[in-house]
Amino acid sequence: MENSIVIVDDHVLIAKALSGIISNYENFRVLYECENGKELIEKLKFEKNCPKIVLLDISMPVMDGFETAKWLKENHPEIKIMALSMQDDDQSVIKMIKNGAHGYLLKNTHPAHLEQAMLKLVQDGFYYPEWASKIVFSSLNSTDSRQANFPKLTEREKEFLKYSTSEMNYKEIAEKMFCSPRTIESYRDHLFEKLEIKTRVGLAVFAIKNGFSD
Template sequence: MKKIDIIIVDDHLLFSQALNGLVSNYEEFNVIKVLNHGKELVDYFSTEKTFPHIVLMDIKMPQMNGIEATQWLKNNYPTIKVLALSMECDEVTILQMLRAGAKGYLLKDIHPKILHHALLEVYNNGFYYTENVTNTLLNSAGITLTKSRINLKDREVEFLKLACSERTYKEIAEVMCLSPKTIENYREALFDKLNAKTRIGLVLYAIKEKIVLL
C-alpha cells in the first residue's frame, strides 16, 4: 500500500517527536520530516525533492509562524494540504489559519483516533471542518453547525462573505453602508438561523456550503 507522506512542523521537540511516533504508527502514513518552524519548511522545499501530501502545522513558532508558512504553501504548493494542530483556540487565530489555507484545525489535546480520522479526511476529501469537524474545536468555539442548507437573503450572504474576512464588524458595516446596529442584527439573525454561537461558526458554515472559497 502506498503511504501518505507527512511533514510535521512544530518547535516543541518533545511533542513533535511524540507526534512523529504516533503518526508513524498509523499504517497509512509515513512521516518524511520533522521541522522546527516555517522557515525550515521553506528551506526544505528549496532543497528536497520528496514533497508531502499533508503538513501537520503548529501555529506559534519562531522565525516563521504557522499562519505565514501555511500562506506560503498555499501560494507556492497549493496541492499540499495543511492540517493545523495547535493549542490556540481563539477566534482570530482560527480565522487567520483558515484564511491562510489550512484544510482543518485541531487542538493538541485531541484523541489519537480523531487525529487519524482527520488526516484521512484531509487526504481523501480535502478538508476536515464540515460535518466531521472535531468536537474539540466545536466545543471550544461554542459552535453547533446545522446539517442542512439554509435559505439566506442576498444581504445575509454578503454579510457572511465579509464575516469570513479579517474585517471587524464596524468595517463590515462601512463596506455594506449600514449602521453597526444593523450589522449586529444580521449577525444575530445568522447565529439563530445557522445554530452558531461565534463568528467561527459562520465561517465554517460558509466553507461547508461553498459560499466562500478560502
C-alpha cells in the same frame, strides 16, 4: 497507499512524539520534522518529494504558522495543511483557514481522532471538527444573507446542501438521502454550476449563510 507527512513544531519533544504516534498509522509516514516555517521552506527547496500533508503548529519563532500557511498556499497549493495547535480562539482559527489551512485540530486530540481527521483530509480535501466549523461559519454569516439572490433550487438540492455542512462524506450523504453516490455527485455538480462555487467548503458556507442547515 502511504501519505507522506511533515511536522512543523518548535517543541522538539512534541514533534518527536507525533512522529512516533503517526508511525503506527497504516496509511501515513513522516518524512521529516521542522522547528519553524523557515526551516520547512528550506527543506522544500532541496527535498525531492513534497509531503501530502503538513501538520503545522501556529506559535513558533522565526516564522509562525500563519505566515507558513500563507506561503504554502501561494507556493505549494497541492500540499494539505492541518493546523495542530493549542489555540482555539476564533481569531486564530479563522486566520489560519483564510491563510490556507485545510483543517484544524487541537493538540489534546486523541491519536485515533488525529488519524481519522487526516484520512478525511486526504479523502475530502478538508477537515474541521464541529467546534471549528461553527467558528468559521458564524464569522461568514451576515444579517442580510437570507436575502441573497441565487438560482431556484430543487428540494433535493436543498436537502443535499443541509448535509454538506456535516462531517459526512458523499457516500454517507447518499445513504442518508436514499440514493446512489453518483446521484449525489450530480447534485453537487449542478450546485457548483448554479451557485458558481468550486468546493464543498464553499457549498457548506453558502448553506449556513442562507439557512439551509439545521
